[in-house]
Amino acid sequence: MGFLSRFRRSAKTLDNIGSIASEEDLPVVSESRNATHEMEPVPIPEHEVESEWESTEMIDSIHLDRDKKSQRLVERKKKSQKPTKKVSIRTRPSKLVPKPSQGLSIDIDHLVEKKSRRKISATPAFEELMSELETTLLEADMGHEAVDEVLMAMRARLIGAPLPKKGDLEKIIDSALIGALDSLLRVSYWDFDQTVQSLLKDDAPIVIMLVGVNGTGKTTTAAKISYRLIQDGLSVVVAAADTFRAGAIDQLSDHAERIGARCIRSQRGGDSAAVARDAIDSAVAKGDHIVIIDTAGRMQNKTNLMQELKKVHRVASPHIVLFVGDALAGNDAVEQARTFQSFLNFDGAVLSKLDTDARGGAALSIAHATNKPIVLAGVGQGYDDLIDFEPSNFLTQLLSDDIDPSSFTIVKRDPNE
Ligand SMILES: Nc1nc2c(ncn2[C@@H]2O[C@H](COP(=O)(O)OP(=O)(O)OP(=O)(O)O)[C@@H](O)[C@H]2O)c(=O)[nH]1
Ligand SMILES: [Mg+2]
Incomplete structure (x- = not known):
């Protein structure tokens, strides 16, 4: 069974893609953007909106909800950051030879579209997905701070991104998740x-x-x-x-x-x-x-x-x-x-x-x-x-x-x- 299987099951069974959408005119995206860009919403193709996906419910309260949740994550992060104790001073200068590390991303450039009227929003269904991800990562033995970091990065990448077709939603979520996990491992590598x-x-x-x-x-x-x-x-x-x-x-x-x-x-x-x-x-x-x-x-x-x-x-x-x-x-x-x-x-x-x-x-x-x-x-x-x-x-x-x-x-x- 996969590391993310529980979360992936939830993402797959989002039965109504409109449940994570709000409708709004988005600014025209003038240049192609890549999923690997830090903290940017991921653009996805314009598509024909099927009527059953239409949903604009609770947008205001949802945005409020999202703000509160993000705020809570930031507060929790601040609290859990323990003060760093004084460290011993090395007597030798460090001469570590840096090396570029290899990261991972899912290329969704081909999905990029200039504009879309409907975007991913922090609806209850979206929040449920994030909470499923939180549980999955904690069960995988990740520390709270790292989990918070991933959730914040996921929110930053997804919320406000144009809403994809149902089939593409998984790719967009995968891409945001890989970007967030990859950036956790990205610290000054040395060979x-x-x-x-x-x-x-x-x-x-x-x-x-x-x-x-x-x-x-x-x-x-x-x-x-x-x-x-x-x-x-x-x-x-x-x-x-x-x-x-x-x-x-x-x-x-x-x-x-x-x-x-x-x-x-x-x-x-x-x-x-x-x-x-x-x-x-x-x-x-x-x-x-x-x-x-x-x-x-x-x-x-x-x-x-x-x-x-x-x-x-x-x-x-x-x-x-x-x-x-x-x-x-x-x-x-x-x-x-x-x-x-x-x-x-x-x-x-x-x-x-x-x-x-x-x-x-x-x-x-x-x-x-x-x-x-x-x-x-x-x-x-x-x-x-x-x-x-x-x-x-x-x-x-x-x-x-x-x-x-x-x-x-x-x-x-x-x-x-
Ligand atoms: N499967 C696996 N076993 C490992 C690996 N590294 C160490 N072990 C095993 O883990 C056990 C403990 O390894 P040690 O090297 O004795 O650990 P240690 O940190 O020196 O232990 P202490 O000196 O008691 O603190 C041994 O049975 C090792 O064979 C690894 O990469 N894979
Ligand atoms: Mg030993």
């Missing part, structure tokens, strides 16, 4: 491999630190990243800085042995910052290219553990900090990301376990909640199951049960957009 290569030019060894709560996949991701870099001809030292969990050190050193990395284990009791420092010193001494610091999983609300993580961060002064989030954790992963971000100001996220039946909400919300991109994704338990995270691939997979993928258009997104 993992190119960033490592660029940093290596003048600052080896490059230190990469992995953080996150318990069991999200940090150690596995440390091994996968090491494997990826070793395949690129680089030498890797892994630091077993998880000195909390029995077995964590052996888990990492077993991986290291299999993939040909050196593992630095605790030599000074349980001080994880000291392990990280030892690993960096050892890499400097032996001329290794990369140090990957595997840290212990910790709940974001345990302040003493988070302070300890900050100490590792301070001592190791990593070039890249990656938050590892578990796609299966859904909305929890978003809260975790937000708190880790306030402590450490990480550079990007790795979303693990995307090969499972995760509902997709975490991916859609993390970037929006932290303003940091998901750069890598874990798609299995093998060493090579680590891929660059591409919003277009992710959305295509997420939506392909609901929307015909052949209607998608891939668009390049400027990383600084």
Whole structure:
């Protein structure tokens, strides 16, 4: 069953298309507009209006309703935005290499028409559709703020757009939805491999630190990243800085042995910052290219553990900090990301376990909640199951049960957009 199936069923069964319409003269649209334009109503073709679609009921109260609802969404958004805590200052300048990400849209240019007398309005039927979408997205584990963002974008795109024929209405709704979901994932992307290569030019060894709560996949991701870099001809030292969990050190050193990395284990009791420092010193001494610091999983609300993580961060002064989030954790992963971000100001996220039946909400919300991109994704338990995270691939997979993928258009997104 598709991610959006419930919402799509509602959209399909809009039995009377006039129930989301009001009639008004619209200004002539002088140039063709594209669905990918931010926050613009989507123009659609003029058509012969069938009499059963005619409906102008409740237009004034409906507009009032819409204004109130939009207002409520904005208020809710403001309230739920927590003040950002002071973040630690990096001691190294960030040299992340930006990359254009691929976005997704549905091209509805061919539906563009110059004018239409009837437009989509916030009628009760429209509101019901939006509320169905809200439930669908929350059930998919998206965070409230991200859901509000999608609903606001949908309203901005749809309300006031000329009313299409019944068959085209679905395409218009799909297009608005894809545009809204796509823009959630659109934050400054950077390229993992190119960033490592660029940093290596003048600052080896490059230190990469992995953080996150318990069991999200940090150690596995440390091994996968090491494997990826070793395949690129680089030498890797892994630091077993998880000195909390029995077995964590052996888990990492077993991986290291299999993939040909050196593992630095605790030599000074349980001080994880000291392990990280030892690993960096050892890499400097032996001329290794990369140090990957595997840290212990910790709940974001345990302040003493988070302070300890900050100490590792301070001592190791990593070039890249990656938050590892578990796609299966859904909305929890978003809260975790937000708190880790306030402590450490990480550079990007790795979303693990995307090969499972995760509902997709975490991916859609993390970037929006932290303003940091998901750069890598874990798609299995093998060493090579680590891929660059591409919003277009992710959305295509997420939506392909609901929307015909052949209607998608891939668009390049400027990383600084
Ligand atoms: N299916 C799947 N499983 C994964 C993925 N990444 C990690 N895992 C599994 O998730 C489990 C936990 O992974 P770890 O790497 O030990 O997680 P961790 O964050 O280091 O855990 P702690 O050190 O206890 O905090 C293991 O069974 C991994 O094999 C992934 O991308 N896909
Ligand atoms: Mg671990």
